[in-house]
Amino acid sequence: MNWILALIPCLALLAVPAVALGLRARPALAPALALLPATLFGLILLLPLGATFRVDWLSSFGIGFAFRLDGLSQLMALLITGIGTGIFLFSGSYMTSYPKQHRFMAVLTLFMAAMLGAVLADDLIVLFIFWELTSLASFMLIGFEAHKPAARRAAQQGLLVTVSGGLAMLAGILLLGTAAGTFTISEILANRAVLATHAFTPWIIVLVAMGCFAKSAQWPLHMWLPNAMAAPTPVSAYLHSATMVKLGVYLLARLNPAFQEWALWQGLLTGAGTLTMLTGAILALRERDLKRKLAWSTVVALGTLVTLIGLEEPLAATAAVVFLLVHALYKASLFLVAGILDKKAGTRDALMLRGLGRHMPLTAIAALLAALSMAGAPGFIGYMAKDLLFTVQLGVPGLLPVVALLVNAAMVVVAGVVAVRPFFGKPMEMEREAKDPGFTMLAAPLTLAILGLVFGLAPALISVNLVEPAAAAILGEPTGIALGDKQATEIVYYLSLVVLVLGVIAFLAWTRLQPRLAAQTWLDDYGPDAAYGSLLRSVSLISGAVTRRVQTGSLRFYIGATVVLMFGGTLVLLVAGGGLGLPSADPLPLPHQAVLVGLVIAGAVAACRLQMLFAQVMAAAVVGFGVGILFLTLGAADLAFTQFTVETIAIVLLVAILARLPFRELDARRREEHRRDGAIAIGAGVVGFLTLLAVLSVPFDTQMPDWMGAAAWPEAKGRNVVNVILVDFRALDTLGEIAVLLIAALAATVLLRRARGK
Amino acid sequence: MEFLLALLFGVLLSAAIYLLMARSLARSILGLLLLGNAANIAIIASGRVLGWAPPLVAPGANALVADASNPLPQALVLTAIVISFGLTAYVMVLSWAVWRGKGTVDTEALRVAEPRGLPAADPRDAAEAETLAADLLPTRTGAR
Numbered sequence: 001m002n003w004i005l006a007l008i009p010c011l012a013l014l015a016v017p018a019v020a021l022g023l024r025a026r027p028a029l030a031p032a033l034a035l036l037p038a039t040l041f042g043l044i045l046l047l048p049l050g051a052t053f054r055v056d057w058l059s060s061f062g063i064g065f066a067f068r069l070d071g072l073s074q075l076m077a078l079l080i081t082g083i084g085t086g087i088f089l090f091s092g093s094y095m096t097s098y099p100k101q102h103r104f105m106a107v108l109t110l111f112m113a114a115m116l117g118a119v120l121a122d123d124l125i126v127l128f129i130f131w132e133l134t135s136l137a138s139f140m141l142i143g144f145e146a147h148k149p150a151a152r153r154a155a156q157q158g159l160l161v162t163v164s165g166g167l168a169m170l171a172g173i174l175l176l177g178t179a180a181g182t183f184t185i186s187e188i189l190a191n192r193a194v195l196a197t198h199a200f201t202p203w204i205i206v207l208v209a210m211g212c213f214a215k216s217a218q219w220p221l222h223m224w225l226p227n228a229m230a231a232p233t234p235v236s237a238y239l240h241s242a243t244m245v246k247l248g249v250y251l252l253a254r255l256n257p258a259f260q261e262w263a264l265w266q267g268l269l270t271g272a273g274t275l276t277m278l279t280g281a282i283l284a285l286r287e288r289d290l291k292r293k294l295a296w297s298t299v300v301a302l303g304t305l306v307t308l309i310g311l312e313e314p315l316a317a318t319a320a321v322v323f324l325l326v327h328a329l330y331k332a333s334l335f336l337v338a339g340i341l342d343k344k345a346g347t348r349d350a351l352m353l354r355g356l357g358r359h360m361p362l363t364a365i366a367a368l369l370a371a372l373s374m375a376g377a378p379g380f381i382g383y384m385a386k387d388l389l390f391t392v393q394l395g396v397p398g399l400l401p402v403v404a405l406l407v408n409a410a411m412v413v414v415a416g417v418v419a420v421r422p423f424f425g426k427p428m429e430m431e432r433e434a435k436d437p438g439f440t441m442l443a444a445p446l447t448l449a450i451l452g453l454v455f456g457l458a459p460a461l462i463s464v465n466l467v468e469p470a471a472a473a474i475l476g477e478p479t480g481i482a483l484g485d486k487q488a489t490e491i492v493y494y495l496s497l498v499v500l501v502l503g504v505i506a507f508l509a510w511t512r513l514q515p516r517l518a519a520q521t522w523l524d525d526y527g528p529d530a531a532y533g534s535l536l537r538s539v540s541l542i543s544g545a546v547t548r549r550v551q552t553g554s555l556r557f558y559i560g561a562t563v564v565l566m567f568g569g570t571l572v573l574l575v576a577g578g579g580l581g582l583p584s585a586d587p588l589p590l591p592h593q594a595v596l597v598g599l600v601i602a603g604a605v606a607a608c609r610l611q612m613l614f615a616q617v618m619a620a621a622v623v624g625f626g627v628g629i630l631f632l633t634l635g636a637a638d639l640a641f642t643q644f645t646v647e648t649i650a651i652v653l654l655v656a657i658l659a660r661l662p663f664r665e666l667d668a669r670r671r672e673e674h675r676r677d678g679a680i681a682i683g684a685g686v687v688g689f690l691t692l693l694a695v696l697s698v699p700f701d702t703q704m705p706d707w708m709g710a711a712a713w714p715e716a717k718g719r720n721v722v723n724v725i726l727v728d729f730r731a732l733d734t735l736g737e738i739a740v741l742l743i744a745a746l747a748a749t750v751l752l753r754r755a756r757g758k
Numbered sequence: 759m760e761f762l763l764a765l766l767f768g769v770l771l772s773a774a775i776y777l778l779m780a781r782s783l784a785r786s787i788l789g790l791l792l793l794g795n796a797a798n799i800a801i802i803a804s805g806r807v808l809g810w811a812p813p814l815v816a817p818g819a820n821a822l823v824a825d826a827s828n829p830l831p832q833a834l835v836l837t838a839i840v841i842s843f844g845l846t847a848y849v850m851v852l853s854w855a856v857w858r859g860k861g862t863v864d865t866e867a868l869r870v871a872e873p874r875g876l877p878a879a880d881p882r883d884a885a886e887a888e889t890l891a892a893d894l895l896p897t898r899t900g901a902r
Contacts, residue, residue: 553872555865556779583760604773620788635812635827646843657850668781681776689768700806709822713815721813725833737837744844748851755855
């Protein structure tokens with residue numbers, strides 16, 4: 001039975017190519033794809049809580065494909081597949097006008113698979129892999145309309161932010177696995193006492209929080225979320241209601257039992273969460289675009305959730321779970337409504353959309369129901385969430401209660417502007433009368449909005465089965481709180497009334513408030529998005545400058561730089577290491593040897609000093625043959641003969657080739673270039689000389705030549721030891737040598753053919 | 759003798775680098791030839807001058823005589839000579855192909871892969887990049 005657990009993400013993954021191929025052949029089938037998440041939804045319901053599945057993968061590191069279903073992952077998985085069903089149904093019709101619809105649906109499926117894998121994983125490494133897969137899939141989804149520059153920028157920004165956060169998280173995960181001695185999440189949480197005193201724990205907290213903050217758009221990394229609204233609407237609805245951005249929240253909640261005692265954890269989460277709430281609320285009020293407005297309110301919701309996880313009391317855990325659920329329901333619904341309005345009324349500008357209610361009654365109902373839940377109207381589950389939120393937030397000392405009041409009032413405004421204002425008032429002018437869309441597009445927003453009411457009226461439906469197990473997982477123990485019980489005290493009740501009234505007043509004044517807020521352009525100019533832009537620009541400016549300096553395209557510069565670095569570095573090491581020295585037992589040269597060395601040196605100097613190319617060639621030949629004769633005097637007869645042969649062929653070839661090149665041209669270097677090159681060359685030569693002397697000052701171990709000399713005849717039946725080495729002891733080297741020659745010959749042949757063909 | 763060989767190595771190395779950095783490919787080839795010789799001298803020298811006699815096992819004997827030279831660096835250098843010849847021959851052909859294709863062997867003039875001034879530092883191009891970046895910034899909420 002438990003294998004079904006592993007089947008859930010695998011099934012979704014395997015469906016990806018099938019979706020791509022199937023929908024390319026039959027695009028009309030797209031809405032039917034909703035059956036896939038619906039089936040997975042059913043499978044998750046079938047599984048008992050606490051189900052586990054494990055296949056060892058890298059067993060030496062204790063890493064395995066481990067999956068586990070507990071209250072928290074069940075809630076997430078149900079949201080992913082449940083809302084996914086609606087989104088898939090919606091996209092089936094919404095995306096028909098887009099080219100490459102099949103690709104879109106395939107990536108959406110991939111994204112869902114990655115999300116399911118991430119929330120079901122019971123192994124940190126597996127979780128991380130799926131985590132990064134969601135980043136990749138969201139990159140493709142956000143940038144789906146790649147012809148739009150804004151979409152490309154948003155996709156790149158989302159990827160850079162979430163993946164760099166992911167890198168920090170990977171470091172945190174590795175530390176966590178090392179500290180806890182296991183990568184299995186359930187074991188880490190069971191042995192959390194180890195972490196309570198471990199020296200790594202503060203690092204783990206900071207690194208993991210960075211990854212989660214980047215993913216869940218916490219301040220100051222929140223800028224990618226509203227920009228991601230460049231994606232097609234179903235993507236926004238899916239990624240920013242129930243899935244992608246909730247993943248960071250999920251991991252924080254998942255690891256909360258291990259770190260909840262730490263003041264650092266609490267401070268980080270509540271601090272970042274509160275700042276995020278405040279920023280999101282202000283910018284949400286300022287925004288006119290429906291989708292971006294909803295995105296900012298998502299930022300608020302994420303800030304709220306992170307704050308709640310950072311507050312360590314049973315009620316906060318329950319509040320977080322209920323709010324997570326509520327937010328997913330109303331936000332998905334509202335995003336889809338925004339998509340419908342965009343399509344049917346032709347704009348997403350909140351100031352322009354008016355009086356659509358009579359034309360689109362069903363859309364209006366969906367929007368209103370969702371908005372009421374969002375605003376926390378009595379009877380809706382949103383009311384319960386708000387009740388819990390206030391009770392928790394008002395109990396905290398410090399600024400949080402004030403921020404919470406303001407932010408919640410702002411959310412009332414957003415609910416009103418997004419879902420009430422467009423449907424009432426004097427009808428806007430339109431080229432074509434707007435109408436309600438068909439069933440496939442209305443089903444999801446209506447169902448999700450109605451669910452908000454159903455759960456609100458009958459909290460028992462979800463209290464024991466869904467909310468409590470999830471809250472217990474966040475807390476690490478049962479909360480003992482039943483949903484629907486009245487939590488709020490008198491004062492909280494009145495305060496929430498105040499918030500509602502404040503919100504309604506602000507909503508009525510919004511058309512006047514918005515232009516004033518919008519006029520505050522410094523919010524854009526000095527915000528994190530501008531910082532991101534200038535960061536990217538400086539990176540490309542700096543790398544451009546460095547590239548221009550280093551990658552000059554001049555061969556002379558490359559050789560010179562390489563030589564200076566190589567020999568300069570060697571000199572430093574040589575002097576610092578005290579390696580300077582003279583050969584220890586140096587036999588005196590025979591007179592003719594000294595003369596030969598002098599001749600070769602003269603040849604080398606002449607090769608440099610002579611002006612005519614052919615004279616230089618002859619000087620180089622003197623060097624080559626001189627070295628050959630020198631080999632002969634050193635007892636290296638084989639070398640000498642090879643050198644003579646090779647040198648002869650090389651010189652003949654060289655003359656033959658040079659005769660076809662402009663050989664009359666003199667060395668084109670300017671005087672100062674000559675001087676500089678000469679200095680570099682002489683410097684390198686001196687360092688080379690000193691280095692070789694240092695090598696020679698080390699006593700020599702004759703074991704190797706002795707063994708070769710002794711073994712050549714008895715073992716290899718050869719009297720010429722050099723030959724024996726070449727064809728026997730080190731025969732593979734010789735094979736390599738032949739291969740090199742062959743490759744050189746082949747390459748030269750190809751070049752000759754091509755050059756001749758011109 | 760080892761000291762002399764080290765000196766020879768230094769001189770050949772200098773000459774090779776000086777020629778390699780010349781602007782004409784023809785002189786760079788000469789530099790390559792000298793560089794090969796320099797490397798071979800270095801290998802022979804670091805195998806030490808153990809004796810002057812060739813490393814041949816005399817008929818009837820089972821091992822090398824005491825004043826035989828070190829056979830191992832000789833074997834290495836034998837390989838090295840052939841390989842550096844292969845390399846030089848290839849570079850010669852390459853230079854000729856360059857001359858046929860581009861009409862020059864001046865390395866400063868050969869800039870097909872790395873054109874001069876790229877990536878652009880030209881202020882005009884920079885301004886162009888700025889406007890492009892400005893387009894990519896999200897539309898200002900208020901200005902719309």
